[in-house]
Amino acid sequence: MGQIMTDPALRLKLYKLMTLARASDDRMAKLKAQNEVAGSAFLGRGQEAFSGAAGLHLKSGDVFAPCIRDQAGRFAFGETPLDCVRTVLGRSTGPMKGRDGNIHRGNWGIGLLPFISHLGAMISPVLGVLLARRLAGRLGDSVGAASIGDGGMSAGALNEALTIAGVERLPFVLLVADNRYSYSTTSDRTYACAHLVDRAAAFGFAGHRCDGTDADACLATVGAAVAAARAGMGPQMVVADLLRLAGHGTHDDASYVPEDVRSRWGDCLPLFERTLMQQGLLSADEASRIREEARAEIEAAVEQARSEPQADPATDDWQVRSERDLVNLRAAR
Numbered sequence: 001m002g003q004i005m006t007d008p009a010l011r012l013k014l015y016k017l018m019t020l021a022r023a024s025d026d027r028m029a030k031l032k033a034q035n036e037v038a039g040s041a042f043l044g045r046g047q048e049a050f051s052g053a054a055g056l057h058l059k060s061g062d063v064f065a066p067c068i069r070d071q072a073g074r075f076a077f078g079e080t081p082l083d084c085v086r087t088v089l090g091r092s093t094g095p096m097k098g099r100d101g102n103i104h105r106g107n108w109g110i111g112l113l114p115f116i117s118h119l120g121a122m123i124s125p126v127l128g129v130l131l132a133r134r135l136a137g138r139l140g141d142s143v144g145a146a147s148i149g150d151g152g153m154s155a156g157a158l159n160e161a162l163t164i165a166g167v168e169r170l171p172f173v174l175l176v177a178d179n180r181y182s183y184s185t186t187s188d189r190t191y192a193c194a195h196l197v198d199r200a201a202a203f204g205f206a207g208h209r210c211d212g213t214d215a216d217a218c219l220a221t222v223g224a225a226v227a228a229a230r231a232g233m234g235p236q237m238v239v240a241d242l243l244r245l246a247g248h249g250t251h252d253d254a255s256y257v258p259e260d261v262r263s264r265w266g267d268c269l270p271l272f273e274r275t276l277m278q279q280g281l282l283s284a285d286e287a288s289r290i291r292e293e294a295r296a297e298i299e300a301a302v303e304q305a306r307s308e309p310q311a312d313p314a315t316d317d318w319q320v321r322s323e324r325d326l327v328n329l330r331a332a333r
């Protein structure tokens with residue numbers, strides 16, 4: 001159980017988002033197995049608590065660059081199941097007009113940056129938005145956040161970007177999901193410090209760490225980090241310890257993860273469910289209703305997307321949808 005107990009409504013909201021993300025991941029894996037998805041499907045099983053907590057603590061006006069295991073954070077930040085499914089199924093109605101791979105999606109209109117790469121490439125664009133806002137005198141109390149994995153923490157682009165974030169003292173939060181693996185490479189082969197949070201000071205970041213299998217700890221720790229960035233206390237790094245409960249993508253069965261490692265780590269979703277039940281905040285009936293509603297919501301999005309046209313290069317105007325969103329954003333200011 002987390003050190004600081006957040007309010008029950010926020011905790012239940014996180015539980016519902018985690019359930020929705022799990023239902024979405026399960027359905028995407030099935031769509032992939034049914035050969036309806038081009039490329040692999042990338043799942044965030046086991047990372048929903050940390051990811052969802054981040055999305056919930058960000059607010060309208062912030063910028064968020066999620067990674068491939070952040071379906072919970074995406075939903076929390078405002079991505080709809082329909083936008084997710086439309087992209088995964090390559091529909092022209094999707095935010096990327098069906099032209100990008102299933103994980104390379106975003107929505108400039110809500111500050112969700114379209115995904116470039118899992119290995120550190122998303123930090124600089126977030127910092128660019130924050131710097132541009134500061135120069136234009138429009139930063140206000142907005143913050144930027146980006147997700148990364150343990151392997152991505154050793155990428156060159158990330159090190160350059162974190163240096164700038166520290167030097168400029170930007171209101172930036174780096175969310176690090178140390179899920180013990182980078183594809184099949186174990187984390188002891190990707191970093192040599194005792195814990196990734198030890199790197200925070202080197203970049204001029206405040207460092208925080210939490211148990212990523214404990215939803216309450218995630219809510220409290222990410223909440224403190226986002227609040228500190230918002231209050232002008234400079235960049236923050238939050239490292240969550242957890243295990244990737246799936247393969248790198250659906251093409252990978254993760255059979256290289258030894259049984260003793262699997263059994264050492266919990267799954268944040270059932271753990272949170274049990275805590276909420278023990279505290280009388282959730283009944284078994286409510287939990288199954290929430291699960292069923294999540295499944296139905298995802299299924300409705302799948303049915304809707306399936307009825308829509310796929311991307312057609314012959315008729316596409318090749319205008320980037322985000323361009324239109326940017327124009328709308330400027331008009332709204």
Ligand SMILES: Cc1ncc(C[n+]2csc(CCOP(=O)(O)OP(=O)(O)O)c2C)c(N)n1
Nearest residue numbers: 069118119149150151152153179181182183
């Ligand atoms: C330069 C480069 N090398 C390799 C890859 C392939 N690749 C994509 S993600 C990934 C592993 C990332 O591991 P981590 O950062 O720990 O994130 P996780 O997948 O565990 O969430 C690899 C090897 C890539 N995209 N770019």
Ligand SMILES: [Mg+2]
Nearest residue numbers: 149150181182
């Ligand atoms: Mg990893």
